[in-house]
Structures are given as structure tokens and as C-alpha cells.
Amino acid sequence: MDQRGPVVQGALLRRRLTELRRQSGLTQEEVARRLEWHTSKLIRIEGGRTGISKVDLDALGQLYGVTDPALMEELRLLNREARSKAWWSSFKNDVSDAYLAYVGFEAGASVIRQFQPLAVPGLLQTEDYAETLAHAAMDADALKQLVKLRMMRQQTLRQRPIPPYEIFVLDEAVIRRRVGISRDRAIMPTQLRHMARVAQESERISIRIVPFETGSHVGMLRGAFTLLEFDSGLGELLHRENGDLHETLTGEDPRISEVRADFEAILGEALDPAESLTLILEAAASME
Template sequence: MDELHRLNQGARAKAWWSDFKNDVSNAYLAYVGFEAGASEIRQFQPLAIPGLLQTQAYAESLAHAEHDPDALDSLVKLRLMRQETLRQRSTPPREIFVLDEAVVRRHVGVRRDRTIMPTQLRHMVSVAERSEQINIRIVPFSVGSHIGMLRGAFTLLKFDSGLGELLHIECGDLHETVTGEDPRISDVHADFKAILEEALSPAESLSFITDVADGMR
């Protein structure tokens, strides 16, 4: 077992996220432990707003569709606490999110409340504008196909103190964490770089998101 896993196991025994051990999978909880100590978070999402950017209403809408209603409150609380604890750290991590245009176009929550999605989009813009540590990029439909369509959602975590990097792959309720010398980490590095090259600039991306929000009135 490598150093990252040893640190994660020790942290889980005493950290705030251990309160959710009866509500979410061990694999997801292990990822939360790794995320809490990361110095940089890079994530690509082709379908949904990243959990670290979600509003409560958006998170509830997704949870209603994906999970047992009995676990909904805990899942939403966990997502919001992840955001809060990361950004209250003395040295918050750098967060880079690359989203396919489909993520911001899909009107999540429209059957409950038409304001959920435009509010979510404006929240993302506000979060990125308030913090130099948070960067949001959009891959527009106009670029056509791109490697992210085949790769699917993933997160790369970087750590200080010479620790190795980590790859987290998520597909619905299935979570896989990859560490060490696994070649998938370098493969995804290359894919993330390629996806970034297709994305709009940070300023263009925030303007794009705002325009989409305005169109959802």
C-alpha cells in the first residue's frame, strides 16, 4: 500500500467525512479523503456540474434522480461540506474544471423549478470570479468530437510534499481510485491537456455560461 493510501486511512478514522460512512460507498468516501488533502484538483465532466460547484438545489435535483430518497439529505450535505471545507483551508487547492457544453445546456431541475439551472450557472460564474484558485472552462459544441467524449468523467488530484498523483474515475455510483505508477494516470494527463486545448478561455467560458443562464429565463 503506497503512502497516499496510508495517509488516507489514517485521516478517515478522525475526519469529518467519516460521519457519512453509513450513507455512501467506501470507495467514494476514500476519494473524499484524498480530495480533502489535494493541492490541485483537475476535473473533466461531460454530463453534470461538478460536485464542488453545485448549489444545494442542483445537488438535490441530481440526488432525486440517482439515489435512494432515504440517503438524499446525507449525499447533498456531503457535497456541500466538501466545498466548504476545501475553500476554508488556510491554503485552498487550485481547482480547474473543464465541462462539455452539454453540462451547462441541460436544464436540470426544470420539472421542479425553472430557476434551479440558471441559478446554478450564475453561481458557478460567481465562484470563479471571486477566487483566482478556481478556473472553469467550456468545450463548445462547435469543436465537434473530442477525446473527453470517449474518456468520460475523471478527476486528477495533485499533492504537495512529493506524494504521487491520483486519478479518480466515476461512473454513476461506481468509483475507482488509481494511484502509483498505473499508466492510466499519464494517459489521462495527456487527455486532459488535449481537452483544455479545445476549450474556450476562462473569460470566454464565464461569458458563455452567463449567456446560457440568461437564455433559460
């Protein structure tokens, strides 16, 4: 299977089909009328709310004037990949569909940029830190599955043939808050040393800290967010979450460019990677 995964492949297929429809000068209503479909069927297909069968895909290709066998085979391959089972599908009963959709996009990203003002990003968390952070919000079984999903996200991303670039910008509050101190004083310093080790071992992972001495910065108002980029021509994606609420924006939504500009502004306030690792390790030592 393509390392981009079924969610990204499905998004690429929908984008290509929408482009072909527009190039053919057809509206959704006209396509539905010619194929004797309900318009809602095409809306669901282009919006990603339903899959598409091989028969329907071939019908669309013929209607859109696709005569190049290579292009048609590319569309069929995207469709087969989009309909394949993903590793995260085993968690569909444990977390929301919206969150799993984000996990699918993340799995196929080429660049991951994230700002976190309060907590260590999930892709950098140890099991103990993840368990402690979510402990008060869910029962034991749900907690076990959430932590398992988080660890698998880390593992599968970094075992890809070409891992993504991961750039994390954290407020200093993230590395100073002693998460888990009432349970085990070693949880937070261990977490900090883990973060430093991950960054030191991979040239594709960068952790930057915005120090307290910077004062106020735009991230304090923006809150946590993640930006994903893809090497497949798919547009940039913005993901924000607050508890169980997840918002994922794709395409040309103007909020994406606004948040990207904010990320660059926050990055400009951060220490460089070497200084950031020094601060992280100093914070760990102070907790021991």
C-alpha cells in the same frame, strides 16, 4: 491537524515505510519472518487496508535501520494524523468506503483537475441542482446526506489555510441541459450564475467550456474523470465514477499519465476563462 487530512497522511506513511523496506533490501516475506508476523499483515499495512500501531511502527523502524530521531518522529506523527477522525467519517453509513476514500484524498489535494461531459461537478453544484440530479436514484434520507456531504466538501476545501487550485473543464452540454426544469425553471440558471460567481471570486478556481463548435474531442470517449495532485510528494491520483461504481488509481499506473495527456488535449479545445464565463452567463440568461 495537518490540512492534508488523515487519508493523505496515511498514504504518505505507507509510501515512506515501503521505501524504507526496499532501501533496506528486505522483501515483505523477510520482514514478516523477522517480526514473527503473517506476511498478510504487512501486505495489509502497505496496501492501506489496515492501520498500524505505535508498537508495530517502532518495530518496523528498528528493522529498517531508522536511527535518525527526527525521521522516526516524522513517521509517528504521520501515523497519529492517519489514525485521527476525519469530518467525513460521519457519512460512513451513507456512502461507499471507496467514495469516502476519494473524499479523503480530495480533501488533501493541492490541485484538482476535472473533466465533466454531462453534469456540473459536485464541487460547483448548488443544493437544488445536487438534489435534482440525485433525486431519482435514492430515498429522501440518503439524498439529504449525499447533498450535505457535497456541500461540506466545497466548504472545507475553500476554507483551508491554502485552498487547492481547482480547474474544471466542461463540455457545453453541461451548461445547456436544463436540469430541474420540471421541478423549478430557476434551478439551472441559478446554478450557472453560481458557477460564474465562484470562479469570479477566487483566483484559484477556473472553469473552462469546450464549445459545441469544437466538434468531437477526446473527452467524449474518455468520460468524466478527476486528477488530484499533492504538494507532499505523494504521486498523482486518478478517480473515475459511474453511478455507484468508483475507481481510484494511484502511484505509477500508466493510465494516470494517459488521462493527464487527455486532460491537456481537452483543455486545449476549451475557451479561455473569460470567454467561458461569458458563455455560462449567456446560457443562464437564455433560460430566464
